[in-house]
Amino acid sequence: MRAKKAALRGGTGRSSQKQGEKVGKKNSMRRKVTRTGMLEKLKKSVPVSENREGERARTRQCVRCGLCLAACPLSGAWPPAGEVATPRGKVAMLQGFLAGELVPDTFFAAEFWQRCTLCRACETACPVGVPVAELVVGARRWLLEQGKVPATAAGALRSLRLYGNPWRRPPAERHAWAALLGLKDYARGARAETLLYLGCLAAYDPRAQRAARALAQLLLAAGVDFAVLGAAEVCCGREAYSLGEEGLFVWLAEKNLELWRRHGVRRVVTFSPHCYDAFKNLYPPWGEVWHYSDFLAPLVENGRLRFAPGPSRRVAYHDPCHLGRHNGVYEAPRALLRQLPGVTLVEVGAEYGPGVCCEAGGGRMWLPAPAGSRSPAHDLLRRAAALGAEVVAVACPFCLVSLDGAVQTGQGDLPAVTELAELLWGALAR
Numbered sequence: 001m002r003a004k005k006a007a008l009r010g011g012t013g014r015s016s017q018k019q020g021e022k023v024g025k026k027n028s029m030r031r032k033v034t035r036t037g038m039l040e041k042l043k044k045s046v047p048v049s050e051n052r053e054g055e056r057a058r059t060r061q062c063v064r065c066g067l068c069l070a071a072c073p074l075s076g077a078w079p080p081a082g083e084v085a086t087p088r089g090k091v092a093m094l095q096g097f098l099a100g101e102l103v104p105d106t107f108f109a110a111e112f113w114q115r116c117t118l119c120r121a122c123e124t125a126c127p128v129g130v131p132v133a134e135l136v137v138g139a140r141r142w143l144l145e146q147g148k149v150p151a152t153a154a155g156a157l158r159s160l161r162l163y164g165n166p167w168r169r170p171p172a173e174r175h176a177w178a179a180l181l182g183l184k185d186y187a188r189g190a191r192a193e194t195l196l197y198l199g200c201l202a203a204y205d206p207r208a209q210r211a212a213r214a215l216a217q218l219l220l221a222a223g224v225d226f227a228v229l230g231a232a233e234v235c236c237g238r239e240a241y242s243l244g245e246e247g248l249f250v251w252l253a254e255k256n257l258e259l260w261r262r263h264g265v266r267r268v269v270t271f272s273p274h275c276y277d278a279f280k281n282l283y284p285p286w287g288e289v290w291h292y293s294d295f296l297a298p299l300v301e302n303g304r305l306r307f308a309p310g311p312s313r314r315v316a317y318h319d320p321c322h323l324g325r326h327n328g329v330y331e332a333p334r335a336l337l338r339q340l341p342g343v344t345l346v347e348v349g350a351e352y353g354p355g356v357c358c359e360a361g362g363g364r365m366w367l368p369a370p371a372g373s374r375s376p377a378h379d380l381l382r383r384a385a386a387l388g389a390e391v392v393a394v395a396c397p398f399c400l401v402s403l404d405g406a407v408q409t410g411q412g413d414l415p416a417v418t419e420l421a422e423l424l425w426g427a428l429a430r
């Protein structure tokens, strides 16, 4: 992932017909979206810096049982290890800060910026439901307001404001991934109820672009009537939110919602779980929102996509944090893999309940780990290799870029990393 990051900086059981009928009925439920409405929703769902009493109450939920300690992929990844580096340590630090007993210093800032991917593994282990990831976002929001933000993250946020993507890439190049595919483009006057929303990583990263092309071709092969926003697409804002920039998130969300409204979008299918999470959980309600794995599963079940016999392979599926733990989508990607002739599914993170973090989420794409740190991505690949997996399949461009980069920098015989859409497209009966 680290090499990829540098390169980027430089440069559900329903058929689509039934979905259409459903959306028609749901249309009347669509709400007029206002900035105030979105901010109200955000205030209900996350601790904001003005809501100190709310944050205090959340930190006081912690009974210090320690069940989260082993779950965190970053606790022992670099020194100092020990209590401060754990989820419980973060909650305690925040408690001390909110009580006025702890002065936030550089060390405090580094722990909240760097040592968390918002993976929610700790929350899965927590018996009393401490919302550790949202507390971390709240701390980042406060740090940002104080100007205590790492330069790399500040650069990504600035780029989002200027270019609508975090890598200072020209918006005009955003649609280059789809050259020659002949996709319907709303920006060129196309009409369609279903929007395929790519997201920034798939739009600009060459590795993720390959997977995006595979997904678009699968949708075409299944006869789905969809369009893309092309060069007009802007970031969903999820990573701005993760980096504590609530105002920027709302600004980007308003831009997206305006585009959807203008083009009559009723159904959004996302490539990235990060965009899916933003649209589903942070945006106001809007028609239907699907991650592509959930959208494709019934199309395969109904025979609209069929697969040819293929070689025997042991494939480990890696649950992306923003798809699994954040949204509970575990079965659809596995159901799709089970449909592929020759594939034996291997569970790589079951004991982690479920899923191991790839380390790229929660804004970590712009918050590099210290040199020489242990990489959770390498841990995951070694775990898959030990289970005899020849391939690790992911359903997320962040996981793809992170794990693919880890294969290139890792040692020993590591499995290949592939996006689920690529596996499906490669196996399609033609």
Ligand code: SF4
Pocket (backbone or CB within 6 Å): 071, 072, 073, 074, 075, 086, 087, 090, 115, 116, 117, 118, 119, 120, 121, 122, 123, 132, 133, 136
């Ligand atoms: S959200 Fe993930 S990375 Fe952050 S403290 Fe919890 S387990 Fe660790």
Ligand code: SF4
Pocket (backbone or CB within 6 Å): 061, 062, 063, 064, 065, 066, 067, 068, 069, 087, 088, 091, 122, 125, 126, 127, 128, 129, 130, 132
């Ligand atoms: S598992 Fe929950 S209650 Fe226990 S120490 Fe961790 S955050 Fe606190």
